[in-house]
Amino acid sequence: MTSYLNMHLALEQRREAAKAKGEQGPRVIIVGPEDVGKTSLSKILLAYALRQSRQPIFVDLDVNEGSITMPGTLTATPINQIIDVEEGFGSSATTSPSLGSSMLPIVYYYGYPDPGENVKLYKVLTAKLAQSAKRRIAEEDDSRISGMMIDTSGLIDSTGYEIIQHCVDVFDVNIIIVLGHERLYSDMARLYKDRSNINVLKLAKSGGVVDREKVFRRQVQMRKIREYFYGLPKFELSPCSTLINLNDITIYRVGVGSLAPSSALPIGIDRKVSETQLVKVEPDDTIRHSILALTAANSPDEQTLLESNIIGFIYVYL
Structure with a gap:
């Protein structure tokens, strides 16, 4: 956890420098294999940033679970409230005003649980999402200074490398955090050794990380789908039924x-x-x-x- 705090302090220095120079804040992408805690690290760094009165853009490129809306989606949303321990990122405020935490993300539908199932479509949608996120940053000083935090899937084969490089390019990433995988760190450092504007950093995975079975992953997906329509246990939603011609x-x-x-x-x-x-x-x-x-x-x-x-x-x- 100390290394995560040090990472936050380094990012905060980047934000202060960006504010002084009128530039963009850190644009961070977190990469690594499955079950190393990429989403948890994203939440930790976002929570630290919020406590510094920042409003970073959170970009979720992990289509397997769907942190905010549905599995199979690519989303981007400004984070302007503390992430609840029980609710996580909360729900998307698409049905009605919620008493709980809610997000207003921009969402693109990919429709597969794995980026490798349709790489061309995944690239098209991530490019569009990047345009939307960068437009938001250009319009608001708080978002520009706070930067972006990008969570990714656990695909790290040759297709995964291709997708990572594409995301780095379209989101103008300047910090790559490699979590829990030495070989991936070495490969990323080699790929970007001639790009002085991109820093490749390595962090160890948390000791609390556990491997999840396919059955559990499917249960998580089903729970996220249900939460979209019915809300969270403490803050329920009431979906309506209608007949359509x-x-x-x-x-x-x-x-x-x-x-x-x-x-x-x-x-x-x-x-x-x-x-x-x-x-x-x-x-x-x-x-x-x-x-x-x-x-x-x-x-x-x-x-x-x-x-x-x-x-x-x-x-x-x-």
Whole structure:
């Protein structure tokens, strides 16, 4: 814990220097394998910053759990209130004013539990999220000085390295914290040795970190989904039910869910499938018990739909 406090003090020095020079504060990304405490470290550093009257932007790129909204989402939100021990980041204030802590994040829907399942889509959405976060920083001095804290997934294979480098570039990261993995630290230090504006730092994982089984991870996902609709135990929400004419809505899926084998294609014909292609879904029994994301797009243009942020979610049960 002492090393985490020292990290906060170093970040606070960066913020004071940024304030004096009229520059941006530290833009920190925390990387490492699964179950080393990346989200916990994010909360600790954010809480320290709040106690210094800072208002950093928290960016959650871990699509497996969803710290603020739903699993499968990429979010960014200014942190302006202390993170509750029981509630964590609280809930997103999308249903009604809440008596508990609530966030107003900007959300992009990825829809997979693993960034490696659709790398192209993940890159498109992280780039859009970065634009939104940097726009917020440009508009508010408090956010500009306080900087960003970026939490990531535990993917550290070749695909994970590609995604980390992409995120560093689009978010203009200047501090990379490698948590609990010596080889990853060495690789990051080597990759950015010629980038003098980027510091690669190493921290040991907390002694309280434990490995989580897949069953437990799934339980966490289900709990987050329930919390989105029904709130937290102390501050409950009341989701409404309504009937919708299926002719009034249009449902899309990103990418193609199932494909015929390449051997079934005509001779000389190559498969042409885009990872970001929108496929219209006909409403039928297959969408029952599904969660659909509601887009804020004001145009049916494919690129607009793909890059639009999300205004909420609906659960289909009939």
